[in-house]
Amino acid sequence: MNSKIRARPVGANSFATRVWDESPPTIPATGENSFARTRFGHALRRRFLLDPSVRFLNHGSYGATPRAVLAAQERLRRRLERQPVAFMQDFLPDALRRTAADLGDFIGARGEDLAFVENATAGINAVFQSYPWRRGDELLLSSHVYPAVRNAAHHVAAAHGVKVREARIPFPLDHPREIAEAYAAAAGSRTRLAVVDHIASPSALIFPVREIVTGLKARGIRVLVDGAHVPGMLALAVGKLGADWYVGNCHKWLFAPKGCGFLWAAADAQRGLHPTVISNRYGEGFPAEFDWCGTRDPSAWLTLGAVLDFYRGLGAKALRAYNRDLAWRAARLLAEAWQVAPPAPRNCFGAMVTLPLPGKAGGDAEAGQRLRARLWKRHRIEVPLFSIDGRLYLRLSAQVYNDPDDYKGLAAALPALLT
Ligand SMILES: Cc1ncc(COP(=O)(O)O)c(C=O)c1O
8 A cells, every 4th residue: 555645710831731740748757756757648548447449538527547556555555455444543633634745735625624435416405504594595597507516506595595696608709818707797795605617617617716606705695616626626725726626537637537526625624614424523624524424435535645646647747738739730620520609718728628519419408318329339538518508519618538530530539420
């Protein structure tokens, strides 16, 4: 076991063709470790269990975990099973706190302000269910909110006589400030709590979080940031955003095993914050109550030491730059092939970019799912489609195991499926 255990229109030129003939960037030789001279792209795919016959363009939905991280998790599970009582009672409590401190170092937070949760959904439900709602209060979401978060909001709203509002995000858009303006316009005098997507699921837009948070807080509104896609995709300084709560997933862009999320709470937003499952440590406060929610497999969290070793070993900055650059270059290639325009400028996107489908391409979520299934069955291309304001968009992901070749087949395959 790891001894630390704690871890848009497209120009008429032939831009796409040109960039595609360049070789993918290499990791600068930082000397951080043995990965330092490794090329990103297919050379790294063997470090994952991913089926090499699939063009996997959807890292965003569930992530993909490296073999080395899965091996570290397996070692932890074996240790647990050798002496379950000693593991759960003597080792786990401190190990979780040390791991929280390590994660805190990575995301710019204090370990004592961090609790582990299985996923972003669990963290968001905890905040919604802990908030002292009063009849007539309003809960503000964005129109690009993740469906589970919308459902959780309506569930808690129905129980407390609360109204759910949505800030209508303009899409396509020309500037990220339009997103902040949408939040400012939708917030009202009864808005108590707002959920701000840091990276929105269907559109992949990076919201100008700090600007939105500052505006909402100035009006006395508590803010929960949904950063499900952020750890590993963007550099993060949670403590500096000015939010009350922040939820993130480590199992998407940070390569952790599935079930590895966190909930950060500002010091003055911890009182009264309980997990959705009340258990033995009820009354001990945050984050202790979250550290034990009944018997469960804690190995995904405890593997974070190995996760951070893997991520940093690739060169964190270079990895983020490669993914962001590849996602945009792939989007430009497809946009040129399909004669469509990316729906927002480059600075609105990270390692995921959305593109409208060619032609009219109207459609609902089910139409998107049918198209996804056809791409997968006929072409072995895995890529998600989302319906936004009645139009279908495809969401590309780029991760270190992808290279430009992965996106070329999609350029030809998709239009044929639309006719
Ligand atoms: C913005 C956003 N929030 C929340 C979630 C939920 O993540 P999880 O299923 O890990 O709870 C997702 C999942 O993709 C997401 O994109």
